[in-house]
Amino acid sequence: MEIPSARPGEALPTNNPEPPAQSFPDNDPAPGRIEVESLYKSYETESGFREVIKDLSLSVTEGQVTAIMGPSGCGKSTLINLLAGYEKPNGGKISIDQKPVTGAGPDRLVVFQETALFPWLTTFENVAYGPKIRRELKGEKLDSVIMSLLRTVGLEDFRDKYPSQLSGGMQRRAELVRALVNRPKVMLLDEPFRGLDAMTRSLMRDYYLDLFERHKGTQVFVTSELDEGLLIADRLAIVTNRPGRIKKILDVALPRPRDESLRGSPEYLSLKAEALELLHEEALKSFKAGAVNSADFVGAYAAMG
Amino acid sequence: MTDNPSGIIPAVESLPLAEAATAEPQAAAHRPRGPLAKWLTSPAPWLNVSGILGFLLLWHLLTTVLRLPLFDKLPGPLETVGEWFSRNPTYGISVFTVEYYQHIGLSCLRVFLAFLLATALGVPLGLLMGWKKTFCDYTFPVLELLRPIPMLAWVPLAILMWPGRETSIVFLTFLGSFFATLLNSWLGVKSIDRSYFRAAASLGASESLLFRKIVWPGAMPFVFTGLQISMGYAWFSLVAGEMLAGEFGLGYLIWDSYILVQYPVIIIAMFTLGVVGSLSSLIIRLVGNLLIKWKVKEA
Structure with missing residues (x-):
C-alpha cells in the first residue's frame, strides 16, 4: 500500500526539511542499553496463580529499535511495566547501563497504549511537564525546544488545545513528543498506535520513523502488527506463548531511512515469512492453551500471511 | 473538526486546523x-x-x-402571588418587606458557612483518602459508620453540644453537606486513570507534585459534582434545623406560618427556597466550569 500523497504544500513527515540539530539545543544523550536476565513475573489472581513471564533474557541494544511481538497475553505489557519500573519482578535482573532498575524514572519513558496525556493540561503544558518539574529547562529555551518538536509532528498550531480537542493520531504524536523532550536513554512504547485506523496508523509510523532517525535513542516497541514491527525495527524479538520468554530475535537489516516501498523487497518478504511462521506457532500454542482471544489471533495471522 | 480519527486522511491530518482557522471567522460572521x-x-x-x-x-x-x-x-396561585408581591401584605411577608429578606439572608448565611466548612474539610480529606491507602484504611470505617446516620438523628446531640441555636443549625447543615463532598472527592481520586500516575512518576514527579498536578486536577470534575450534591443536602438540612431550632430563616418561616395559619406564606417561603437553591447550584456549576476548562471545551 502506498501512502496517500499529501495535499500540495503539505510535506510528509519524512521529507520535513528541518535539520535535526534544531530539535534539541544540546546533543542527544547517549542512548542506554538494557540488559534483562532470566526475568520472572507471576501474579496471584482470582482465578489462581499465573506465571506471566518466565526466564526471559534480552539485550536491548543502544541506539536501535527493538520491536517485541508475540501472542496476546504473552506478557508484553508486563515486560514494559517491569522495564519502566512500575512493577517489580519476582526474579531475575533488569539493568540500564549496568545500573539496576529500581523504580520509574525519566531515563526510561513510556508511551502508553491508549493516550496518557494529562487531560487537564494543554498540548504544550503536557510536553513541558517533565522538563518543568525537573527544572531542567525553562523560559524561552524550553519554549523553543518544545515548539520545534511540535512542528516536527505537525502540532504547532495545537499547542493550546486540550487532549480532548485533538484527534486520536494527534494525541499519540503529542505523547511521543512529551516522552522525547525529556531525552530519555530508552523509550518504551507499548503498542502506541493501537486503536488508530490503518491510515492514521501508517502516518504515525512515518512520524515515528522520522523522530527516531533524527534522535537515534534506544527504543523498545511492542506491537501486534507485523508490518509495523518490520518497518520500524532493527531487531524483532518474538515472545513465546505465556509464560513469555524470547523465542527468537530476528535481525531486520533493512536500509534506513525506510518507507512503505520496502514492503515489496525480497529481504523484507523473507523476513516476514520467517516471523509469520514463528508467530503462528506461538499463536497455535496459545489457542490450544485456551486463551480467550487466541482464536481471533490465529485467524489474524493466517490472514496476514 | 471531527473527533473520529478514521475520518481524517492521514497525510493531511494537520489540515483540519488550517480549515478551522479560516472557516471560523466566516462562520462567526454569518452566525454571530x-x-x-x-x-x-x-x-x-x-x-x-x-x-x-x-x-x-x-x-x-x-x-x-x-x-x-x-x-x-x-392557597391558590392568585392568592399566593398577590400576597408575595403585595405592598401591604396581609401576613407581613412579601418582596416589599424587610423581614422577607432577613429570612433569606440568614438562611443563605447559614448555608454558606456550613457549605464552606464542609468543603474546606471534606475536599482535602476525601482527596487524601483516595490518594493514600493507609489514611483511607484508618478513616474509612469510621466515616462509613457515621455517613448513613440521618441528619435528623443528630438534632439532640447538636443542641446539647453547641452553645446557642445558631451554631447547632450550622452544624446540622454542615453534616448534611460534608459527607457528599467527602465521598465524591474520594471517588474523584479513584476515578483517575492509573496511567496518569505512572506517566507522572516516569517524568520525575515527586509525591507532593503528584498530589498537586495529578490528584488535584484529576479529581476536580467529581469534586464539583459532589459540591453540587452537597449544596442540595445543605439546604435540606438547613430547613430541618431551622424548623426545629431556628428563630429566623426560611425553614423557620415555613413552620411558623404553619402554626400561625398563614398558609400563603408557606408557599412563598417554599418557592423562595426553590429559587435560592437553584441559584446556589448554578453558581457552583459556573465556578466549576471556569476551573475545569479542559472538560467544558470538549468539542
Whole structure:
C-alpha cells in the first residue's frame, strides 16, 4: 500500500526539511542499553496463580529499535511495566547501563497504549511537564525546544488545545513528543498506535520513523502488527506463548531511512515469512492453551500471511 | 473538526486546523448568535413557559376551582402571588418587606458557612483518602459508620453540644453537606486513570507534585459534582434545623406560618427556597466550569 500523497504544500513527515540539530539545543544523550536476565513475573489472581513471564533474557541494544511481538497475553505489557519500573519482578535482573532498575524514572519513558496525556493540561503544558518539574529547562529555551518538536509532528498550531480537542493520531504524536523532550536513554512504547485506523496508523509510523532517525535513542516497541514491527525495527524479538520468554530475535537489516516501498523487497518478504511462521506457532500454542482471544489471533495471522 | 480519527486522511491530518482557522471567522460572521440567542430561537423557551403555565393552571384548578378535599386548605396561585408581591401584605411577608429578606439572608448565611466548612474539610480529606491507602484504611470505617446516620438523628446531640441555636443549625447543615463532598472527592481520586500516575512518576514527579498536578486536577470534575450534591443536602438540612431550632430563616418561616395559619406564606417561603437553591447550584456549576476548562471545551 502506498501512502496517500499529501495535499500540495503539505510535506510528509519524512521529507520535513528541518535539520535535526534544531530539535534539541544540546546533543542527544547517549542512548542506554538494557540488559534483562532470566526475568520472572507471576501474579496471584482470582482465578489462581499465573506465571506471566518466565526466564526471559534480552539485550536491548543502544541506539536501535527493538520491536517485541508475540501472542496476546504473552506478557508484553508486563515486560514494559517491569522495564519502566512500575512493577517489580519476582526474579531475575533488569539493568540500564549496568545500573539496576529500581523504580520509574525519566531515563526510561513510556508511551502508553491508549493516550496518557494529562487531560487537564494543554498540548504544550503536557510536553513541558517533565522538563518543568525537573527544572531542567525553562523560559524561552524550553519554549523553543518544545515548539520545534511540535512542528516536527505537525502540532504547532495545537499547542493550546486540550487532549480532548485533538484527534486520536494527534494525541499519540503529542505523547511521543512529551516522552522525547525529556531525552530519555530508552523509550518504551507499548503498542502506541493501537486503536488508530490503518491510515492514521501508517502516518504515525512515518512520524515515528522520522523522530527516531533524527534522535537515534534506544527504543523498545511492542506491537501486534507485523508490518509495523518490520518497518520500524532493527531487531524483532518474538515472545513465546505465556509464560513469555524470547523465542527468537530476528535481525531486520533493512536500509534506513525506510518507507512503505520496502514492503515489496525480497529481504523484507523473507523476513516476514520467517516471523509469520514463528508467530503462528506461538499463536497455535496459545489457542490450544485456551486463551480467550487466541482464536481471533490465529485467524489474524493466517490472514496476514 | 471531527473527533473520529478514521475520518481524517492521514497525510493531511494537520489540515483540519488550517480549515478551522479560516472557516471560523466566516462562520462567526454569518452566525454571530451567542448560546442565549440560539436558545431563544429554539422551541425550548416556549415549552418551558407552557410547562410553567400548565403547572400554575393545574394548581389553580385544584385549589380554587375544583376545591378537592386534598387541596382544600391550600392557597391558590392568585392568592399566593398577590400576597408575595403585595405592598401591604396581609401576613407581613412579601418582596416589599424587610423581614422577607432577613429570612433569606440568614438562611443563605447559614448555608454558606456550613457549605464552606464542609468543603474546606471534606475536599482535602476525601482527596487524601483516595490518594493514600493507609489514611483511607484508618478513616474509612469510621466515616462509613457515621455517613448513613440521618441528619435528623443528630438534632439532640447538636443542641446539647453547641452553645446557642445558631451554631447547632450550622452544624446540622454542615453534616448534611460534608459527607457528599467527602465521598465524591474520594471517588474523584479513584476515578483517575492509573496511567496518569505512572506517566507522572516516569517524568520525575515527586509525591507532593503528584498530589498537586495529578490528584488535584484529576479529581476536580467529581469534586464539583459532589459540591453540587452537597449544596442540595445543605439546604435540606438547613430547613430541618431551622424548623426545629431556628428563630429566623426560611425553614423557620415555613413552620411558623404553619402554626400561625398563614398558609400563603408557606408557599412563598417554599418557592423562595426553590429559587435560592437553584441559584446556589448554578453558581457552583459556573465556578466549576471556569476551573475545569479542559472538560467544558470538549468539542
